[in-house]
Every structure is written in C-alpha cells, then in structure tokens.
Amino acid sequence: MYYYLGRLGNFGYLIYQLILSLRFIVRDRERIVYQTDKIGVEAIPIVLVVGIFAGTTIAWQAAYQFRGMAPLSLLGGQVTKTIMMEMAPVLTALVMSGRVGASMTAEIGGMKITEQIDALKTMSIDPVRYIVLPRFIALCLMMPVLGIFSMAIAVAGALTVCVLFLDISSYSFLNSVRDLFSFKDMAGGLVKTFFFGAIISLIGCYKGLETTGGTKGIGEATISSFVFSAISILISDFLLWIILF
Secondary structure, three states, rough: OHHHHHHHHHHHHHHHHHHHHHHHHOOOOOHHHHHHHHHHHHHHHHHHHHHHHHHHHHHHHHHHHHHOOOOOHHHHHHHHHHHHHHHHHHHHHHHHHHHHHHHHHHHHHHHHHHHHHHHHHHHHEEEEEEEHHHHHHHHHHHHHHHHHHHHHHHHHHHHHHHHHOOOOHHHHHHHHHHOOOOOOHHHHHHHHHHHHHHHHHHHHHHHHHOOEEEEEEEHHHHHHHHHHHHHHHHHHHHHHHHHHO
C-alpha cells in the first residue's frame, strides 16, 4: 500500500514540477517544435489507416443495426456523431499510447539507465524542463490535430461504404450529416484528445524516469506505460463524457 502511495506521490510531484516549468515554453520552443514533428507529423500515416478502417466498420455496423428500426437516410449523421464524439478520439489516443507513449518510456528509460539524466542534473539542467516539458506540450498540441485527421478520414471511409455497398447516395449521407451534426460534437471530441495527449505524455515520461533494472527494466516500464495509458484513457473518456455531453 505504501509503495503505491509513494508512486502516486512521485507522479503528483512530476506534475507539480511540470507546471513550474511551463513558464519556459517560449524559451524552449525549438525543442518543442522538434518533438511536435517527431511525435505528431510522423504519426499521421498510422492515424489515417486506423481512422479509415474505423469509419468503414462503424458504417457497416450502423447499417446492420438500423435495418428495420430506422431509415438508412439517417445513417450519415449518426455515424458522423459517433466518429467525432467517441471513436476517432479514443482510437487515436490508444494508437498514440502504443506508438508515442511507449516510445517515450523506452527513450527516457534508456537515458535513466545510462545515467544521462544524472549527468543533466550535475550540469544544473532540470530534467523535467529539458525532457518532459517539450514532449508534454508537443503531444497536447498535436493530439487535436491528429484527431481532426482521424475524424475526416473516418467520415470519408463511412461515406465510401455507404455509397458503394449500402446504396445510400452521397447526397442523402451528407444531408443527414448537415441535419444531425453539431459543432459541439466535434469540439467535445477535440477536447478529449487534448486530455488524452496530456495523459499519454505524463504516464510515458513518468514511467521512463522511474525505470530501474537495466534493459529488462526498460521493457517492463514500456509495457507498463502502455497498459496504464490505455486504462487511464478509457477511464478519463467516461469522465469526460459525463462532463462534456
């Protein structure tokens, strides 16, 4: 029990140090831009792949559930709302927790094992400002952008399935989107991606900084980072649903 309380206290102290480091955002903008490119731009292809197949699958499932219960002319609007409020933000976050969060943990864990973080401290360089801050800001900024890409490609995939396989015209699909879509749906989804980005970066960096036990410890920390990130994303998704919608 005391072990887990100690870990929770360390995590809270990391957040406290990060908040104090926020005043250096402008001064550290070069490292933030570098991490933004590394974290966000390079992740666009996998986000697009996940988004398009998520959209096509949701369209098929919705059509199956609508048959005999609701007119298929409403399919476009309902699918779009589901994509923007839930599927695109959550799937994007889960993919990024595996691709970026685990990568952060492995990279920072390697620095911890090879005593590079200790070397930063001996040179009076704050590891939280130098390592955690750029990754935190970059992921918080890029997650909404990646969420927009995911939403757009998922809706395009759903439209393609409806036109080619479900005999729903593009006019009917888009007209349904116009009638049922609300900007609040997309805004709520983007707010969720911002919080998911904060969760992924904090857990990924924390697990990296707490890594011990050599290369075996790096592997264990990486797995733990992904598991805790995924669980935290799903829990926070539920809480944000209550708050936003």
